[in-house]
Amino acid sequence: MVARHIDIYFRGVGVLTSLRFSEKVLIEKASLTEYLEFAKHLAVQAGDTALNYFRVQQDEIGLTNKSLNAFDPVTKADKEIETKLRNLISEHYPKHGIFGEEEGYFEGNGLTWVIDPIDGTRAYMSGLLHWGILVALFDGARPILGVMYQPYTSELFFGDGNCSYISVRGEKPKLLKSSSIKSFSDTVFATDTLEVLSGHERSVAEKSRLVRLGGDCYVFSMLAMGLIHVVFEKGLKPYDIQALIPIIEGAGGVVTTLDGGNPSLGGSIVATANPELHEDVLRRLT
Numbered sequence: 001m002v003a004r005h006i007d008i009y010f011r012g013v014g015v016l017t018s019l020r021f022s023e024k025v026l027i028e029k030a031s032l033t034e035y036l037e038f039a040k041h042l043a044v045q046a047g048d049t050a051l052n053y054f055r056v057q058q059d060e061i062g063l064t065n066k067s068l069n070a071f072d073p074v075t076k077a078d079k080e081i082e083t084k085l086r087n088l089i090s091e092h093y094p095k096h097g098i099f100g101e102e103e104g105y106f107e108g109n110g111l112t113w114v115i116d117p118i119d120g121t122r123a124y125m126s127g128l129l130h131w132g133i134l135v136a137l138f139d140g141a142r143p144i145l146g147v148m149y150q151p152y153t154s155e156l157f158f159g160d161g162n163c164s165y166i167s168v169r170g171e172k173p174k175l176l177k178s179s180s181i182k183s184f185s186d187t188v189f190a191t192d193t194l195e196v197l198s199g200h201e202r203s204v205a206e207k208s209r210l211v212r213l214g215g216d217c218y219v220f221s222m223l224a225m226g227l228i229h230v231v232f233e234k235g236l237k238p239y240d241i242q243a244l245i246p247i248i249e250g251a252g253g254v255v256t257t258l259d260g261g262n263p264s265l266g267g268s269i270v271a272t273a274n275p276e277l278h279e280d281v282l283r284r285l286t
Contacts, residue, residue, distance in 0.1 A: 019099050019238050019265065022140035025110040032144060032160060039135045039147045040158055042088055042115075046081045046133045047151030050118060053077040054152060055127045063125055073121045078102055081117035081133065089113050099138070101239045112138040116239040119148075120216035129153060130218040136242035142264050146243035148217050157221045157247050164224055164250030176251040179226040179273040184280055187229035187273075188212060190219040196234050204284045205232070220244040220271055224251040229273045230281055232258075236266040244271070254278040258285060 027035075053061045053076055062076035082102045089098055097108030100115045113135065118124050120131030132150045136143040148157040154169040157176070165173035181187060189208035191197065197205065205211050208230065212219065217240075222228040224247050233240075241263055245255045254275055258268040260282055270285065272278040 019105055019112070019114070019138075021262075021265070022110065024141040025139045027111075027139065027144060035137050036145045036147075036158065036160060038092060039113075039137065039145055040149075040156060042085050042135050043133045043147045043149035043156065044151075045088065046085055046117065047149055049081050049084060050077050050124075050133060051151050054124065058125060061125065071122075073125055074102065075118070075121060075125060077124070078117045078121060082115060085113075085115050085117065085135070099238065101237070110140055112140075114138050114143065114239050114242045116217075116243070119240060120218065123214070123216065130215045132217045132221070134217055134239065134243035136239075136246070138238075138242060138264065142262065143242040143245050146246040148221050148243055148247060150218065155221075157224065159224075159247040159250030161246040161249045164247045166225065176224045176247070177226055178224055178248065178251040178253040179229050181229050181273060182276050182280075184208060184230075184277070184284065187277070188227070189230045189232070190215055190223075190228050191232045192234070197232075201232070201285055207284075216240075217244060220248060223253055223271055223273060224248050226251075226273065229277065231271040232269070232281075232285065234268045236269050238264065238266050241266055241269055256282070258282070 064074055066072050066074050079102055082100045086098055095109040097106055097112035099105045099112050116134040118131055119134050123130040132148045135147045137145050145160045156167045164176040167173040187208045188210045189205045190212045194202055219228055219231050223231055248255050248271055253273050255263045255271045257263050258270055263269050272281050
């Protein structure tokens with residue numbers, strides 16, 4: 001497979017780093033189970049830190065803007081969670097790589113933990129609930145497992161691409177199943193903001209039953225639950241989407257780039273509830 005780069009500048013380390021496609025690492029089923037349990041443990045551990053700063057005043061959470069051209073907030077929670085997760089991963093799997101939003105890319109032996117300490121920082125700093133902690137394990141070709149944890153509601157979404165589950169407040173996990181809806185006019189269509197859509201894309205969205213704006217990782221999780229049917233977001237990074245891919249696919253949904261390709265490195269991402277709907281949505285958007 002030809003390596004495809006997404007280059008990201010991390011101001012914290014001041015270097016240009018990349019996550020790329022590489023030769024797929026084969027993993028035994030027993031190891032996959034072990035890694036998924038560890039990913040769930042990571043997310044729950046991070047949740048405690050996230051709640052320490054949630055719904056407190058902005059001057060207490062160390063809010064800063066890491067973009068020169070837009071508002072891209074980062075808080076103490078983002079930084080402390082990523083440091084905590086990196087330390088735990090390095091302690092348990094020192095040969096694995098780590099790719100995170102705040103501290104960049106450490107290349108390992110082919111397996112890479114992809115983490116977003118708080119996906120939805122704008123909602124987080126506003127006291128809203130549309131945020132979560134994302135953990136994925138990337139085998140060089142695709143994420144083989146994913147976890148999304150919302151600690152305030154104690155909702156833990158997880159999957160391995162074959163099956164997906166939700167556990168609330170530590171209760172027995174329940175199987176997730178995306179919707180079988182086929183008619184686009186009956187769908188709930190989620191996107192970030194209408195302003196980022198082209199005129200054509202906006203006209204497509206407006207032909208759905210309902211358009212919902214914002215929500216970050218939470219709307220993707222609601223797609224896996226069967227409550228949202230289409231999510232279309234642009235400009236996503238690998239750590240924004242990788243954890244959500246196995247959750248959606250394990251529930252019966254489909255995730256690709258806008259041109260129908262592998263979504264693992266981000267970009268313009270289309271997620272839908274089922275293959276038939278996905279084909280229709282791609283045709284409409286392109």
